[in-house]
Amino acid sequence: MDNSHAHGSHQPATFRSYVTGFVLAVVLTLASFWVVMNPNMSKVDILITIAVLALVQVVVHLYYFLHMSMAPDKKWDTISFAFTAMLLFFVVVGSIWIMANMMATLMPSANIPGLSGGMSGMSHMAPHM
Numbered sequence: 425m426d427n428s429h430a431h432g433s434h435q436p437a438t439f440r441s442y443v444t445g446f447v448l449a450v451v452l453t454l455a456s457f458w459v460v461m462n463p464n465m466s467k468v469d470i471l472i473t474i475a476v477l478a479l480v481q482v483v484v485h486l487y488y489f490l491h492m493s494m495a496p497d498k499k500w501d502t503i504s505f506a507f508t509a510m511l512l513f514f515v516v517v518g519s520i521w522i523m524a525n526m527m528a529t530l531m532p533s534a535n536i537p538g539l540s541g542g543m544s545g546m547s548h549m550a551p552h553m
Contacts (some may be wrong), residue, residue, distance in 0.1 A: 437491075440490065441488055442489070444488060445487070448484045448486055449481060449485065449488075452481045452484065453481070455477055459473045460474070490505075492505060521524055
């Protein structure tokens with residue numbers, strides 16, 4: 425009994441697809457280095473360009489190396505990855521939010537950019553013995 429097509433029409437990865445993914449990854453990495461070394465771009469333009477190149481790099485790695493796609497036999501792998509990425513996003517953003525809130529609440533006079541106050545009022549926080 426031949427079960428070679430029992431799990432859908434998934435084509436195995438070929439050497440050519442790996443080379444294509446590798447070349448794209450190298451080109452995107454070199455483009456990122458060129459953007460950073462370019463003295464004619466503003467810092468905001470550099471950050472935006474690097475973010476876009478990073479997102480494209482992630483998509484290249486997911487498609488060419490992890491073989492994620494919306495093909496019927498790969499759909500649950502992609503959904504599982506998306507759910508994991510969403511959970512990771514919530515954990516990281518939630519942790520940063522909680523730590524910033526704790527810093528603002530417990531150290532109201534700390535000299536932190538974006539928060540009001542200054543370091544001069546820190547002497548009242550010293551323990552009294």
